[in-house]
Amino acid sequence: MSSATSAHSVVEPSATTKRIAGIIVVLYAVITMVPLAWIFMTSFKSPPDSISYPPKVVFTPTLEGYCNLFTTRTRQTPEYIQSLGPPQSICDEITRSRNMVIAGPSNYWPRFTNSMVIAFGSTFLAVFLGTLAAYGFSRFRVPLADDLMFFILSTRMMPPIAVAIPIYLMYRELGLSDTALGMILLYTAVNVSLAVWLLKGFIDEIPREYEEAAMIDGYTRLQAFRKVVLPQATTGIAATAIFCLIFAWNEYAFAVLLTSGSAQTSPPFIPTIIGEGGMDWPAVAAGTTIFLVPILVFTILLRKQLLRGITFGAVRK
Amino acid sequence: MAQIRVENLRKQFGDFAAVEDSTFTVQDGEFLALLGPSGCGKTTTLRMIAGLELPTSGKILLDGEDVTFNRASARDIAFVFQLFALYPHMNVRKNIGFPLLSQGVPKEEIKKRVEETARLLQISHILDRSVSGLAGGDRQRVALGRAIVRRPKCFLMDEPLGTLDAEFREVMVHELRELHNRIHATTVYVTHDQHEAMAMADKIAVMNHGVIEQYGTPQEIYARPVSMYVADFIGSPPMNFLRFKSGLENGATTVELGNVPVRVPQVYAAHEPGELALGVRPEHVRFSDAAPLRGAVYGSEYLGTNQIVSVETAQGLVKARVPANRNFTIGENVGLELNSDKLSLFDCGSGKAIPSSLYAEVNHG
Numbered sequence A: 001m002s003s004a005t006s007a008h009s010v011v012e013p014s015a016t017t018k019r020i021a022g023i024i025v026v027l028y029a030v031i032t033m034v035p036l037a038w039i040f041m042t043s044f045k046s047p048p049d050s051i052s053y054p055p056k057v058v059f060t061p062t063l064e065g066y067c068n069l070f071t072t073r074t075r076q077t078p079e080y081i082q083s084l085g086p087p088q089s090i091c092d093e094i095t096r097s098r099n100m101v102i103a104g105p106s107n108y109w110p111r112f113t114n115s116m117v118i119a120f121g122s123t124f125l126a127v128f129l130g131t132l133a134a135y136g137f138s139r140f141r142v143p144l145a146d147d148l149m150f151f152i153l154s155t156r157m158m159p160p161i162a163v164a165i166p167i168y169l170m171y172r173e174l175g176l177s178d179t180a181l182g183m184i185l186l187y188t189a190v191n192v193s194l195a196v197w198l199l200k201g202f203i204d205e206i207p208r209e210y211e212e213a214a215m216i217d218g219y220t221r222l223q224a225f226r227k228v229v230l231p232q233a234t235t236g237i238a239a240t241a242i243f244c245l246i247f248a249w250n251e252y253a254f255a256v257l258l259t260s261g262s263a264q265t266s267p268p269f270i271p272t273i274i275g276e277g278g279m280d281w282p283a284v285a286a287g288t289t290i291f292l293v294p295i296l297v298f299t300i301l302l303r304k305q306l307l308r309g310i311t312f313g314a315v316r317k
Numbered sequence B: 001m002a003q004i005r006v007e008n009l010r011k012q013f014g015d016f017a018a019v020e021d022s023t024f025t026v027q028d029g030e031f032l033a034l035l036g037p038s039g040c041g042k043t044t045t046l047r048m049i050a051g052l053e054l055p056t057s058g059k060i061l062l063d064g065e066d067v068t069f070n071r072a073s074a075r076d077i078a079f080v081f082q083l084f085a086l087y088p089h090m091n092v093r094k095n096i097g098f099p100l101l102s103q104g105v106p107k108e109e110i111k112k113r114v115e116e117t118a119r120l121l122q123i124s125h126i127l128d129r130s131v132s133g134l135a136g137g138d139r140q141r142v143a144l145g146r147a148i149v150r151r152p153k154c155f156l157m158d159e160p161l162g163t164l165d166a167e168f169r170e171v172m173v174h175e176l177r178e179l180h181n182r183i184h185a186t187t188v189y190v191t192h193d194q195h196e197a198m199a200m201a202d203k204i205a206v207m208n209h210g211v212i213e214q215y216g217t218p219q220e221i222y223a224r225p226v227s228m229y230v231a232d233f234i235g236s237p238p239m240n241f242l243r244f245k246s247g248l249e250n251g252a253t254t255v256e257l258g259n260v261p262v263r264v265p266q267v268y269a270a271h272e273p274g275e276l277a278l279g280v281r282p283e284h285v286r287f288s289d290a291a292p293l294r295g296a297v298y299g300s301e302y303l304g305t306n307q308i309v310s311v312e313t314a315q316g317l318v319k320a321r322v323p324a325n326r327n328f329t330i331g332e333n334v335g336l337e338l339n340s341d342k343l344s345l346f347d348c349g350s351g352k353a354i355p356s357s358l359y360a361e362v363n364h365g
Helices: A015-042 A047-051 A064-070 A078-083 A090-097 A108-139 A145-154 A160-174 A180-204 A208-216 A221-250 A253-258 A266-275 A281-301 A303-310 B042-050 B092-102 B107-121 B136-148 B166-183 B194-200 B218-223 B228-233
Strands: A071-075 A100-105 B004-013 B016-026 B031-035 B057-062 B077-080 B154-158 B186-191 B203-208 B211-216 B240-248 B254-257 B260-263 B271-280 B285-287 B293-302 B306-313 B316-323 B333-338 B344-347
Touching (some): A015 A281, A071 A090, A090 A100, A108 A145, A108 A180, A108 A221, A160 A253, A180 A221, A180 A253, A208 A221, A221 A303, B031 B042, B042 B077, B042 B154, B042 B186, B107 B136, B166 B194, B186 B194, B203 B218, B203 B228, B211 B218, B254 B271, B285 B316
Parallel strands (some): B031 B186, B154 B186
Antiparallel strands (some): B254 B260, B285 B333
16 A cells, blocks of 8 residues: 555546446446347348348348338239339338238337327326425425325335236226226326335435525415426436336336227237237337337436436435 | 514424524614524524414514514515525526516516626626535625515525634625625524624524523623523623522622622622522633632633633632733632622522622613
């Protein structure tokens, strides 16, 4: 420990430590990225390439997967196909080369839209209700506050599948089965507990003096909440929204049980693509790739907040 | 500006009475310091005046209007918080203008008044800076700016200098008093620091355990403390207490300390025999070789222009503020002479001052 000869800091990790840490992080990133990269690559493969063994890393990209994802097709005789006019689009051309013609659009976009409506709708509701509840718990003397908070958390303790049957029966009676509203309410109920807990932590960290100052400055409590508390809680709100959105976006168990048609979301829909004429892995991969885009965009937009959210405000300046 | 009247104010938190039966009036344009140790109820009192806490019982009147249960936002008062509570997501200009925005003042007018206020506080150059990078003193001025921009009925300040370092605190004490002299705002200032209170306030209310022990001008409180608590809390070093057992007759002008008679201001009420304390400020003790009250020098602190010499007497330790030019050796036997006109007598049991000619005109709480 010769602090006199080298500028060795007690708190800064040494260069070697940093390098090793860097290598571990990069390795981990690569490992987690491989499945994603594989899905992305598969979505551009032709069906034979997608199931070839050994797996092909170099291949000729084709849009066949995406065409198959967005269309339904029927098999026709080559004579019939020849009798048609010139192909209308690149998908037309690919489909005809497989001795098929496009019969119409697939259900992918409607299902994707369902996912968007349900995930963003429930996220908005959960964060909205969660913010108000968290503010209440944080600022007012709520009777049995600790018990209530525990009760709220306990809704997350059992696996969703345990309550799936009762909810299925309830929803059938209430006419909420296979409706977007039903799914929004369900995901909101699941997410609101997470939202209350996360947001209470964030709001607890905002000193009360700010609202008190605003109230002295002539604002009502609600105005103070909106003009002073909310702007400072944005980090927490953004982080909470991402967590809620990821859950609602990816949720499979409830979706597969409670939706079948008009309100079906993407997660239960994507596997059904396989069934339409053999193992169409490129179409499944294409569906998954597109499915990843919204969450990716949302996460990248809010990545700073997410980072602070994961550390639960520990890196406050 | 306005007069603040607090009547029988009381605040209970569960079983704990934070403020008990406080009554006082702050006249229009007056600067009142609520002084006391932490937990004495001074901040709670201030927060009740502001409307941030509701009293358990009692009344708060602003200019004669009962505002006890009015919302904070409806009282037209300004509050300066200990940690300033500057809104971190707004810059200095927006912070200062925020109270005006709530009143629907037009944008042009807000700009004008914010700039006026900034000039008054000499912070024009930082108006467009973010508040997060400001130094303590500037944050303090911005907080003050936010308070005065609205020209409220009164200012409430909760230890606004508490987080500043000692050197800067002196500067701000000066600035605050100067600001007060310029705008004559009715002010209630909470502090635990007697120097701040003495230097700035027109009136001081000394609080202890939720009760206002004494209310008066700094001079009154210093010269004629109504209780041993006040005498001990104010002054540094605090008042000396020479304890002795005796009774007092109405009209007595001497007390016996051991066997030494000491002349005191005329006592106005007879007192049962019991333990008493003779209170004397350090500056009212002089050394005199011939004096019959004797003690041994225990130590001395040199303070530049003068020194504080501690003397062990039969009645307890006495600190004397004397010129710095004399050297004392520890253990040296010295005689003490007390300034008879300035002596207070206390009943050690109740801690209250015994009425005497010195106290003739004191307002008891």
